[in-house]
Amino acid sequence: MVAYLWKGKNPKNRVVKGEMEAENVEQVRSSLIRRKITPGKIKPKPKDLFENISFFQPKVKESDVIIFSRQFSTMIDAGLPLLQCLDILHAQQENVTFKKILKKIKESVESGETFADALAKFPDIFNELFTNMVAAGEAGGILDIILRRLSAYMEKMAKLKKQVKGAMTYPAITLAVAVIVVGIILVFVIPVFAEMFADFGSTLPAPTLLVVFLSEFVINNILYIIGAFIVVTFITRRVYASEKGHIIMDDLALKLPVFGMLIRKVAVAKFTRTMGTMMSSGVSILEALDIVGKTAGNKTVEFAIHDVKQGISEGRSMADPLLESGVFPSMVCSMIAVGESTGALDNMLGKIADFYDDEVDQAVKTLTDMIEPFMLVFLGVVIGGLVVAMYLPIFKMAAAVG
Missing domain, CATH: 3.10.20 (Ubiquitin-like (UB roll))
Structure with a gap:
């Protein structure tokens, strides 16, 4: 072809x-x-000269998969055969990388594989949660409903991720700007003032001497400072890449003063949303817990979910091991216990997820409101302090002349 x-x-x-x-x-x-x-x-x-070089090919975004799921659901619901749906979606796909993947999926289905097995060949695009739910949809003859639930689930997860990223981006950018500005002042501006002050012939104020010393230290050791930053970054990544380091850092993240509460609420929202979606789609509770644990994103939460799975396999309820883990709030555990006793656990998990989505919204807003004035004060004190320290000798000289 x-x-x-x-x-x-x-x-x-x-x-x-x-x-x-x-x-x-x-x-x-x-x-x-x-x-x-x-x-x-x-x-x-x-021919694309770079078609065989993955670095130059566009990435498949989460939004591409969401649109694919929603359009696929609509076509299946309209009565179109699976292969025809894949053919149409492949033809109209603009992302070159995703287009190639859809072609391979279509060829796999044509050769006799199930749709879920064809998707499972691309775990970076369609994760275990996606393929398991599709498999349940194929087995139950409700693939259109499953795909609709998946697209709704991914949209909510994308919104959650965007909120958290937004809360983290503002302080990170502000801090980076502050470091760059302070660095420029210390390396390029302060030496000019220091040379001018050398001709004064009088003792400089203590703040000015401190700033001049900092400037000389940075200029004389700038390569060592950059090297130390690279080494610390490398060591941190290596520690996080190790199993033990990952566990320690994830546990510390949950205990952070303000960010810890946000991370905990995000974990609860993600757990309940994923569990509720999978259970309502016909995935068994033990299989759902296994997949949710792998996609938790935090080792402490993952271990808590593993304990829940172990407890259920021994005949216990879900609520008790969750409460014993100390990760999930008692209110969440109580609501899950009610859902288990009434036989409507999937609906209850959905309600908890909706509630915690709102909680995350509020937590992000509170965090932003707290960080904004703090960062402004920080910038004002640091940069303003440097400027005042440099002008103190000028003020002192002006007072002496007066």
Whole structure:
């Protein structure tokens, strides 16, 4: 099959164009005529020089998978066969990388594999949660419903991720700007003032002497400072990459004064949303817990979920091991206990997830409101302090002249 770029006119005499895979030009022309498009220019698609170099290829975004799931659900619900849905979605996909993946998925399904097995070949795009839910949908004949739930779930998770990223981005950018500004002042501005003060012939104020000393220290040791920063970053990543270091740092993250509470609420929202979605889609509770544990994103939470799975396999309820873990609030455990006793655990988990989505919203807003004035004061004190320290000798000289 060869990819062709075509141009033609539709029944309303409007120019339309697109891309199609076919054996030859005549096959493209015949296909366009069947679609009531008057063929115009048809030519083979030019080869991409970097098509075999993954670095230069576009990444498949989470939004691409969400749109794919929603469109697929709509087509299945309309009664279109699975292969035809894949063919249409492949043809209209603009992301080159995702287009190639959809082509391979379609070929796998054509060769007799299930849709879930075809998706499982691309774990970086379709995670274990996605493929397990699709498998449950195929087995139960409710693939359209499962795909709709998956797209809704991913949209909520994307929103949650965006909120947390937004809360972390503001202080990080502000701190980075402060470091850059202070560095520029110490390396380029202070030496000019220090040279000017050397001609004064009088003792400089203590704050000015401190700033001049800091400037000289930074200039004389700038390579060592950069090297130390790189070494600390490398060591931190190595520690986090190790199993023991990962556990310690994740546990510390949950105990942070302000950020810890936000991380805990995000973990609860993610756990309850994922569990509720999987259970309502027909995935067994033990299998769902196994997948949720792997996608928890925090080792402490993952161990707590593992203990829950172990407890359920021994005949215990879900609520008791969750409460014993100390990670999940008692209110959440009580609501889960009610859901278990009434036989509506999936609905209860959904309600908890909705509640904690709002809690995360409020926590992010509170965090932003707290950080903003703190960062402004920090910038004012640091940069303002440097400026005042440099002007003190000038003020002192002006007072002496007066």
